[in-house]
Amino acid sequence: MDLPARVALLLAALAVAAALWSLRQRGSGRVRAVDAGTTLPSAWTPRDGADLTLVQISSRYCSSCARSARVWTAAVADRPGVGFVEVDAEDHLDVVRGLGVLTTPTTLIVDAAGALAGRVSGAPSPRQAAEALDQPIGAAR
């Protein structure tokens, strides 16, 4: 591979990475609709009569899971009826594969009946977290 080819490879790879990155960022932190038929582990379903439970799937080597958990924790603090649980992806690999979770943090929004109401990939901003919580509760009522 001569110099022009090496430089072309370098620039092409950076361009592809930038394109994939911007696609990923567009969806990050936003609620996506999900297939409602998915069965979740019983431990993840709402407890104490919660209207909504957030289940954040984290992993051992995850640079934004801690920040994500802090944002969700702050967001649920002033919302009675919303709970937050953080679980390790490696303990639930069947669910992770079943839902096609490819990145951590991925946060599942579980409704009062224990059904999946939505999912959020990546760490949300505080504003995105508030939107995610207000939207499904409002729709349910």
Added chain:
Amino acid sequence: MSITHGDRAADVAPASGGIDPRGPRFGAALTAVLLVLAVVLGPGAGTTVLAVVVASFALGAVHGAQGTWQGWLFKRLVQPRLAPPAEREDPRPPRFAQAVGLVITGAGLLLTVLGLDWALPVFGVLALVAAVLNAVAGFCLGCEIYLLLARFRGARS
């Protein structure tokens, strides 16, 4: 309302203290510069530069990103000029990413030394993409790979 730590993820939370998250990103920027140099110089002089990158990743895989020469430069030259970080970070994810960087650049170095000249630009560019995403966006590509490996491992068992 209720905040529960389901299981092992609880000890995923940063240990007391943690590192300045800007340190690994600064280090990744230096690594990116070296990788551009290695790819542009090509087999020969570029191989030597790639060897320096491999050695740096080896340090990072053992001591964490803060234990590399880039981490030392950050602590000595950059951090004193910055405001304290808004939040600190668990050092384990960046350290794991250093190990992933070691595997990728190490494979590239090995194949280059064995005479496969295409290996230097291909593996160098691969590592460069990861370093640039880390430096510019704080994105940890090595960390993403961990979950994918865990999924694969689980699928076989």
